[in-house]
Amino acid sequence: MKVTKLVSTCDIKDCPTIYATDRGTFLVQGETPTDHGLQIPARETLDDYSKSGSVDAYQAFLAGEPQPDDYNAGWVEELRSHTEKGKRVYRVHVLSRPLTDYLRFELGWGYQKNTTGGEEFFILDITGKPNPVENVQDFWLFDSESVAVMNYDGSRKYLGSEVLPPERTAEFARYRDAALAHAEPFTEWWAKYGA
16 A cells, blocks of 8 residues: 655654545554645644644744744655645644643644745633533644544643544535634734743
8 A cells, every 4th residue: 555644743753644645545653654636624622732742842842942944844854845846735723812831832843834834823712711622632634535533642642643524524615714813914913922
């Protein structure tokens, strides 16, 4: 079986990663990378992913060290390989203020860097407002055709992903649409609230 890397969130091996197969199916976490032609929106809800990847970079951020020039370079290159072909990769992050240290790191280092590879980010700020997509776990949706949900333990350590049956895809497309309808572009949100 031949597989193609669709999306990951960092350069290390314990982050969520999803691959497409030459059989028209998806593999989640831990296989060989490849290429694809789908839009990949993702939705994030946790305020701390520090047990799921980029631990050393997070510790450097907390220590006040400057961001290394090569931070997330592998992922930025992967993004460019898709976005330069006209493919779209974007996420909506549901959050509330004040930002946790981890969110300041993720948005300040990660999102800022990943935009240089063409990834788009949107913020659904629910500070003082109801969450229009409450109780929906993190997920990736592939061109409204397939959905994978991310699973975390109580300490927010990534446990793995589950590709849901096709009949669940429309449900998650509605969650994506609801989140996007209430979100604003990251750059606009960051200009108002960034640390």
